[in-house]
Amino acid sequence: MVRQVKQAFFPVALVLFAALGPFILEPFDLVNLSAFSAMAIAALGLAFVWGTLGILNLGHCTFFGLGAYAYAIAVSNLGDSTLAALIGIALAVAFSLVLGYFLFFSRLGDVYLGVITLCVTLIFYSFMTSTADPSFHIGPVPLGGFNGITAVPSLNMPGDPQAFLSTEATFSICLLSLAGAYVLLSLLRSSDAGRIMTAIRESELRSELLGYDIRFYKLVGFAVSAAMAGLGGALYTAVMGYVSPNVFDLSQASQFVLWVIAGGLGAFVGPVVASFGFQLLSSQLGANQVFNTELIFGATIILFVMLAPQGLQPMLLGLSSLKFPHRFGILRRKEKPA
Amino acid sequence: MSKVPILAARGLVKRFGGVAAVDGVDLVVDAGEIRCLIGPNGAGKSTLFKCLTHQHQPTSGHVLFEGRDLQGLATHRIARLGIAIKNQIPSIYANLDVRENIRLAGLRRWLGKRQLNRVVELTLDEIGFDERLASQPAATLSHAHRQWCELGMLLASSPRIALLDEPTAGMTREEMLKTVDVIKRLNASATVIVVEHDLEFIARLAQRVTVLHRGKVLVEDTMDKIEANEIVRDIYLGRKKEAAHAEG
Numbered sequence: 001m002v003r004q005v006k007q008a009f010f011p012v013a014l015v016l017f018a019a020l021g022p023f024i025l026e027p028f029d030l031v032n033l034s035a036f037s038a039m040a041i042a043a044l045g046l047a048f049v050w051g052t053l054g055i056l057n058l059g060h061c062t063f064f065g066l067g068a069y070a071y072a073i074a075v076s077n078l079g080d081s082t083l084a085a086l087i088g089i090a091l092a093v094a095f096s097l098v099l100g101y102f103l104f105f106s107r108l109g110d111v112y113l114g115v116i117t118l119c120v121t122l123i124f125y126s127f128m129t130s131t132a133d134p135s136f137h138i139g140p141v142p143l144g145g146f147n148g149i150t151a152v153p154s155l156n157m158p159g160d161p162q163a164f165l166s167t168e169a170t171f172s173i174c175l176l177s178l179a180g181a182y183v184l185l186s187l188l189r190s191s192d193a194g195r196i197m198t199a200i201r202e203s204e205l206r207s208e209l210l211g212y213d214i215r216f217y218k219l220v221g222f223a224v225s226a227a228m229a230g231l232g233g234a235l236y237t238a239v240m241g242y243v244s245p246n247v248f249d250l251s252q253a254s255q256f257v258l259w260v261i262a263g264g265l266g267a268f269v270g271p272v273v274a275s276f277g278f279q280l281l282s283s284q285l286g287a288n289q290v291f292n293t294e295l296i297f298g299a300t301i302i303l304f305v306m307l308a309p310q311g312l313q314p315m316l317l318g319l320s321s322l323k324f325p326h327r328f329g330i331l332r333r334k335e336k337p338a
Numbered sequence: 339m340s341k342v343p344i345l346a347a348r349g350l351v352k353r354f355g356g357v358a359a360v361d362g363v364d365l366v367v368d369a370g371e372i373r374c375l376i377g378p379n380g381a382g383k384s385t386l387f388k389c390l391t392h393q394h395q396p397t398s399g400h401v402l403f404e405g406r407d408l409q410g411l412a413t414h415r416i417a418r419l420g421i422a423i424k425n426q427i428p429s430i431y432a433n434l435d436v437r438e439n440i441r442l443a444g445l446r447r448w449l450g451k452r453q454l455n456r457v458v459e460l461t462l463d464e465i466g467f468d469e470r471l472a473s474q475p476a477a478t479l480s481h482a483h484r485q486w487c488e489l490g491m492l493l494a495s496s497p498r499i500a501l502l503d504e505p506t507a508g509m510t511r512e513e514m515l516k517t518v519d520v521i522k523r524l525n526a527s528a529t530v531i532v533v534e535h536d537l538e539f540i541a542r543l544a545q546r547v548t549v550l551h552r553g554k555v556l557v558e559d560t561m562d563k564i565e566a567n568e569i570v571r572d573i574y575l576g577r578k579k580e581a582a583h584a585e586g
Contacts (some may be wrong), residue, residue, distance in 0.1 A: 192445055199442045202431040209429065210495060211417035211446045 007186060010269050011179040018175035022168035030171040031239060032283060033276075037174040038235035040275040041181045043259045044268060045228025048185045051266040052194060053221040054201030056110060059117030060256045062099075062124055063092040063226040065247035067233025069128070072149040072243045077139040079161035081153065085234040092230025093223050100222040104215040118253060125248035148244030155238045174235055181228055182268055188224065189268075197221050251294065258297060262304050264311025274312060342405045344369040344499055344529050345390065350399035352382075352389050359385040360396070361553030367499075372521070372530045374540045374561075377550035378573055383533045384426060386550065387503045390531070391423045392416055403499070418446075420498030422528070424505060428484045432477035436467060436487050439476050443491035457494055464523050465490040466516065482513040489520050499529040506539050518542045541565070549573075 022030065046060040067088035074084035099120065103113055132145025141149060155170050157163040165173070188194045200207045200214045207214050237243045246252060259278060263270030278297070285293045308315045347365040351358060359382045367373050377383050388394040390401055392408045401408045403419055417423070431439050437458060444457045462472050465486045471479070476487055485505055492500050505521065506514045514536060521543060524530055534540050540547060540561060547564045549556040551573055557564065564570055 195438070195442065196445065199431055199434070202433055203429055205425075206429040206431060206491075207442075208413040209417055209423050209425075210443050210491070211414050213412075213414045 010272075011183050014175050014179035014182070018172040018179070021171055021175065027167045030167050032279075034167075034171045034174040034239040035236055036276050036279045037178045038232045038239060039255075039279060040232075040272045041178050041235065042229040042232030043256050043263075043271050043275040044178075044181050044185055045225035045232070046256045047260045047263070047265075047268055047271040048189065048228070049221050049225035050260055051268075052189050052201060053197045053218060054110075055218060055222060056114045056257075057117045057222070057225070058114045058253055058257060059119070059121035060225070060229055061247060061249075061252040062117070062121040063096055063229035064233040064236070064252070064256075065121070065124060065128075065243075065245075066095055067092045067230030068237040068243040068247050069143075069149070069233075070230070071234035071237045072152045073138045073141050075153050075238070076141045076149075079153075079156075080159060081155045081161075081238060082158040085155075085231065085238070088234030088237075089227050089230040092226040092233070096223045096226030097219065100219045104218045104222070107215075121248050121253055122250070125245050128245035128248060144244075146245060148242055148246075150242045152237050152241050152243065154241060170239060174239065177231065177235060178272070181231070182272065185224075185228070186268060193217070193220070255297075258301050260311075261301065262311055264313035264315070267311065267313035270311055270313030343367055343402075344404055345531070346402045346405075347386075347390060348400045348402065350386070350389055350401065351397045352385050352394055353397045358397075358553050360389055362399070363550075363553070363555055365390075365548065365555065367529060367531060369498075369529050370525075371546065372525050372532065372544050374544035374547045375531065375533045375550060376535070376537075376540060376547060376564075377556075380552075381550040382553040383550055384503060385553075387501060387533050391421065391501055393423070393425075417495075420496075422492040422495050422497035422500040424488050424492055424500070424502045426503040426507065428481075428488050430476045430484060430488050430491070433475055435473050435475050436479070436490075437462065437472045439487055440490050440494045444494035444496075446495060457496075461490045461494040464493055465520055482509050482517075485509070485517065486520060489517070489524065493520075493524055497528050499531065500524050502530065502532045504533055504535065506534065506536050511538075514539050515542075537565075 021033065025033070042060065042064045045063070046057060049055045049057055049060075070091040071081075071084045071088040074087040075081050078084060099117075103116065108116065128143065128148070129146050131143035132147075134142055136143040136145075143149065153161075153164070155165045155173060157165065189198070196207070196212055197217050200212065200217055204214050233243075233247065236247075255278070259275040260271045262278070263272065263274035278300075281296070282293050285291055285296060304311065310318070343366045345365075345367040347363055350360055350363040350365075352360040361382070363382075363386055375383055375386065385394065389396045392401060392411065393413070403416075403421060406419070408416055411419075431442065434442075440461050441454065441458050444454050444461070447454075447457075449457065467483075467486070467490070471483065476484065479487060489502075489505065492502075502521070506517050509517065518539060521530060521532065532540075532543065544561055546558065547561050548558045549564060549567075549570050556573070557567060557570060559567070
């Protein structure tokens, strides 16, 4: 019971913030925070697939970018933003199933999986940057090469393309989506399927010997993470009003990984907090122009790996549980030599 | 005894380069048996074990489970037939607690939640784990407890046949005796095949013993007869040459 209350604390806080934020904050901050939330949803997807299933997907931004582009193209063609966001999710999931099929059914090792996913996103990057020619268009929407797609319509009332939502409403939707994604992934992780996924991360051999089809579970987990990234991408584009090939580039790819490492691999709250923190830092540094943002991030990730390799959340939880005496009981147990 | 043996190997050969680690093994195990495979180092026990469970593809020959060829089946499909495997190196979920380890093994049976919990608690009882041990991460267990944890996982998965590769390796005599009990529990509902070195363990457990030597089946008999067998004694004592001379 105590655990459930503790677990509910974070999404409830997000929901409260979604409700109260518009009364406290300036519109500028609301837009920023909406964009941060969209990014955080995608980061949660990576936190899930990496932390629970142990799949290090260095190209997580592929799905984010696909969701972003799909939203931009669909909303301009169809008018309705709800449908466009769903298309963004569906495209990301469909692509993840195809990519995941080749990755998992060929039983690639972890390192190769990381390299290939990273290459895939860079392929998308170089393809999208070479679509500057006006002949590259879908419906009335030119893909735009380096500049990407601009003037993307923001969110509207479901079914009514003329009724655009206010900055405040968009902010609430983004934060509620983040809370929803958090709850959904937490439920999935603690379900039987999620526990099997954790088991697969712990030992693939044992899981197979028990009769679990690890390729299937990996594919499902991969698709779920892609759905999160696709949703994040769609919301991000809706908030910012543009999408460029930069969603597929190396710094975007590394950001998601950085947030999950900093927040704590295997945790959900940590990566969300870290993603907000780093994006805030990034926007502040960007405004000042004093330091190179990439340099700061590079230094931060090195510091984290050296000083807090488990990430923020496990480190803080570890500090607080040190006072429990039973910890020492376990630590004192001597293991017999094998 | 049923007509179709639960596990049968026909002309099993496994070559590594020019060496035939398993060199034409025929083996028939009937349902309900506890069968031990013994042999000196390098006799091909572990390779045969990996072939029987299709963790190694045999170079030629077949493994039949209740008459069904395992050829081409993925590892998880073989497990789903009811074949439980414990390799020589303990394979458990080190960072999960023992109860979760056992639960994950039972989960595959798609029992109801309440019945699954019952199976888990019963299994913990069968391997003699108290509450303190059950809630420990498996990584903090002693070597013997890890072996029992893995045997518990096999128990909870309720297999038709369990194949165990050196379940008592590195155990004290008392721990070995407890393992005998656990394996007998396993045998109450499943056929058991054990690969072992420890002759006392085998004497306490096996009904029939198959002795391997240089990749081939040397003899197959009850433990009493095996112990009295001159050739087997010679092999185990490393007097192969003299034995060969005596035969010749």
